[in-house]
Amino acid sequence: MSDFILQFSPVTQALIATLFTWAVTGAGASLVFFTRTINQKFMDATLGFAAGVMIAASFWSLLSPGIEMAETLGQIPWLSAVIGFMGGGIFMRLIDNFLPHLHPGLAMDKKEGVKTSWQRSTLLVLAITLHNIPEGLAVGVAFGAVGAGLPSATLGGAIALAIGIGIQNFPEGTAVAMPLRREGMSKGKSFFMGQASGIVEPIAGVIGAIFVMKMQNILPYALCFAAGAMIFVVVEELIPESQKKHENIDTVTMATMVGFSIMMILDVALG
Numbered sequence: 569m570s571d572f573i574l575q576f577s578p579v580t581q582a583l584i585a586t587l588f589t590w591a592v593t594g595a596g597a598s599l600v601f602f603t604r605t606i607n608q609k610f611m612d613a614t615l616g617f618a619a620g621v622m623i624a625a626s627f628w629s630l631l632s633p634g635i636e637m638a639e640t641l642g643q644i645p646w647l648s649a650v651i652g653f654m655g656g657g658i659f660m661r662l663i664d665n666f667l668p669h670l671h672p673g674l675a676m677d678k679k680e681g682v683k684t685s686w687q688r689s690t691l692l693v694l695a696i697t698l699h700n701i702p703e704g705l706a707v708g709v710a711f712g713a714v715g716a717g718l719p720s721a722t723l724g725g726a727i728a729l730a731i732g733i734g735i736q737n738f739p740e741g742t743a744v745a746m747p748l749r750r751e752g753m754s755k756g757k758s759f760f761m762g763q764a765s766g767i768v769e770p771i772a773g774v775i776g777a778i779f780v781m782k783m784q785n786i787l788p789y790a791l792c793f794a795a796g797a798m799i800f801v802v803v804e805e806l807i808p809e810s811q812k813k814h815e816n817i818d819t820v821t822m823a824t825m826v827g828f829s830i831m832m833i834l835d836v837a838l839g
Contacts, residue, residue: 597762620827656796
């Protein structure tokens with residue numbers, strides 16, 4: 569796989585990787601063609617699994633390499649990490665505050681962001697799109713870092729991150745498409761809306777790769793920024809959504825640990 573990827577520029581590599589993560593979102597959404605409902609315990613577990621993957625990716629693929637890069641570039645490692653990490657969280661908080669969206673399973677009076685008359689389906693898609701912005705950005709920044717030639721950035725690590733993000737995108741596509749199907753939307757339209765939530769990943773990935781390749785000094789900040797944005801999503805969205813039913817908390821916790829372990833294995837083995 570790495571030999572195939574090496575044929576392309578870092579920006580193209582980021583595009584290919586994020587097209588893969590988008591495709592997995594579509595695969596998750598495609599479950600609407602086979603069933604109208606999914607067991608809630610299973611859905612909660614998959615969201616917990618996704619949270620574990622994102623937590624592990626935030627450290628192993630983003631924060632740790634970002635700190636190493638800061639040292640290589642002569643920066644103050646802890647300062648670069650804190651500025652980037654908190655910047656990512658603040659950025660996501662601002663988007664969360666202003667972008668109209670509705671989390672799966674909630675009534676319309678629970679929608680967030682500025683007031684709008686947009687339909688429920690659009691608001692559900694935008695909720696998952698919020699998750700996908702930092703994910704696409706993280707993959708793009710990782711491939712851009714490899715292109716910049718810094719020793720702490722490896723192609724294997726970038727590929728591992730893309731695989732991990734792809735794996736956890738599956739339940740996110742399902743989380744959009746399935747509620748729409750249950751509400752009576754057609755299979756085709758439910759699938760379309762579910763996969764549409766992932767379209768932002770290739771866009772964010774390409775932007776991230778281009779940005780860091782042109783401004784190498786900001787690479788440590790960019791990696792930590794992506795980590796902060798991902799942790800915000802985990803704490804703000806994934807963990808609370810996965811633990812709404814108290815009786816499923818033990819299952820969700822173990823699923824989170826499994827997700828963390830798999831992402832850690834991917835990053836250590838490939839990175």
